[in-house]
Amino acid sequence: MLKAAAEMIDPLNRYPGYLLRRASLAAMVALATRLAPLDLRPGEATVLTVIEANPNSTQSDIGRLLEIARANMAPLVSRLASRELIERQPVDRRSHGLVLTRSGRSLVARVKAAFAAHEQTLLENIPASHRNAFISGLQALAEKTSNGN
Amino acid sequence: MLKAAAEMIDPLNRYPGYLLRRASLAAMVALATRLAPLDLRPGEATVLTVIEANPNSTQSDIGRLLEIARANMAPLVSRLASRELIERQPVDRRSHGLVLTRSGRSLVARVKAAFAAHEQTLLENIPASHRNAFISGLQALAEKTSNGN
DNA sequence: TATTGTTATACTCTATAACTATA
DNA sequence: TATAGTTATAGAGTATAACAATA
Numbered sequence: 061m062l063k064a065a066a067e068m069i070d071p072l073n074r075y076p077g078y079l080l081r082r083a084s085l086a087a088m089v090a091l092a093t094r095l096a097p098l099d100l101r102p103g104e105a106t107v108l109t110v111i112e113a114n115p116n117s118t119q120s121d122i123g124r125l126l127e128i129a130r131a132n133m134a135p136l137v138s139r140l141a142s143r144e145l146i147e148r149q150p151v152d153r154r155s156h157g158l159v160l161t162r163s164g165r166s167l168v169a170r171v172k173a174a175f176a177a178h179e180q181t182l183l184e185n186i187p188a189s190h191r192n193a194f195i196s197g198l199q200a201l202a203e204k205t206s207n208g209n
Numbered sequence: 210m211l212k213a214a215a216e217m218i219d220p221l222n223r224y225p226g227y228l229l230r231r232a233s234l235a236a237m238v239a240l241a242t243r244l245a246p247l248d249l250r251p252g253e254a255t256v257l258t259v260i261e262a263n264p265n266s267t268q269s270d271i272g273r274l275l276e277i278a279r280a281n282m283a284p285l286v287s288r289l290a291s292r293e294l295i296e297r298q299p300v301d302r303r304s305h306g307l308v309l310t311r312s313g314r315s316l317v318a319r320v321k322a323a324f325a326a327h328e329q330t331l332l333e334n335i336p337a338s339h340r341n342a343f344i345s346g347l348q349a350l351a352e353k354t355s356n357g358n
Numbered sequence: 359t360a361t362t363g364t365t366a367t368a369c370t371c372t373a374t375a376a377c378t379a380t381a
Numbered sequence: 382t383a384t385a386g387t388t389a390t391a392g393a394g395t396a397t398a399a400c401a402a403t404a
Contacts, residue, residue: 063270071262075328077236083350084233087226113220121212154362154403179224186346193339194346200334201232283387303380303385
């Protein structure tokens with residue numbers, strides 16, 4: 061006999077940590093859906109916006125900022141470069157500063173529009189009177205993430 | 210030249226969706242660390258508490274509640290059963306109600322203590338005046354997760 | 359000595375498809 | 382027809398180790 065979730069006791073329903081994970085998962089799915097038409101995953105789109113804001117950063121710099129391991133930045137950056145969305149400009153003989161190409165600049169504009177629409181949808185789901193406190197709480201928790209990468 | 214994250218512009222720092230993901234990730238790492246001594250992953254620990262609160266639910270019921278796909282519930286439940294933390298009691302000839310064994314009951318008590326400590330630590334990181342609004346906001350977003358599983 | 363970029367590898371989580379047995 | 386449980390498989394994301402080249 062099929063038992064609906066509503067008939068069961070969810071012992072975790074009031075746990076902020078559990079809600080946090082569920083909310084985050086839902087948001088990531090929504091964002092991935094929004095980015096799919098651009099053929100970008102959330103991590104790739106994020107890196108593009110960071111390159112725009114910090115031209116000539118190295119992929120190690122970007123990895124530290126976003127807490128993406130160097131080993132995982134390599135293939136991500138390679139994908140963006142092979143799509144000619146970014147270019148590597150030599151900084152010294154072992155590292156390269158990353159910059160957007162023309163088509164990268166045009167794509168990042170669409171990324172930013174998608175991000176803005178996504179964030180607005182998120183906020184609209186939160187009662188206006190709670191929004192500031194909600195964001196403050198998230199910032200407090202997110203800062204705890206800082207590992208000494 | 211090594212560039213510290215603090216010297217870079219993070220264009221996402223005010224985005225609730227981005228903060229949500231970072232905060233969720235940090236919380237999951239902290240929870241996994243807390244559960245490691247019990248030799249349980251977060252998903253396994255969660256399932257144990259749901260079985261305690263809903264004895265004789267089937268694994269499909271639990272999967273719907275937690276939004277874990279049936280296909281992924283199978284090995285998870287098998288691990289718990291092979292550790293003799295839960296027992297399968299026949300409901301009909303194709304499904305089984307899950308209940309905690311004696312050692313499962315004793316372990317779930319430790320799980321609940323770990324969860325409580327984890328959630329308390331989370332809340333302590335949020336200014337007291339923001340906590341209620343923070344939780345309300347999370348609940349509003351988490352409800353959006355409801356897929357018709 | 360430390361850092362950059364890279365490759366290889368592995369583990370977890372998640373998602374889909376396909377199948378048998380049962381309702 | 383729909384559901385339960387299972388298996389196999391594949392895709393992400395993430396993590397560590399090791400290496401060559403360079404600082």
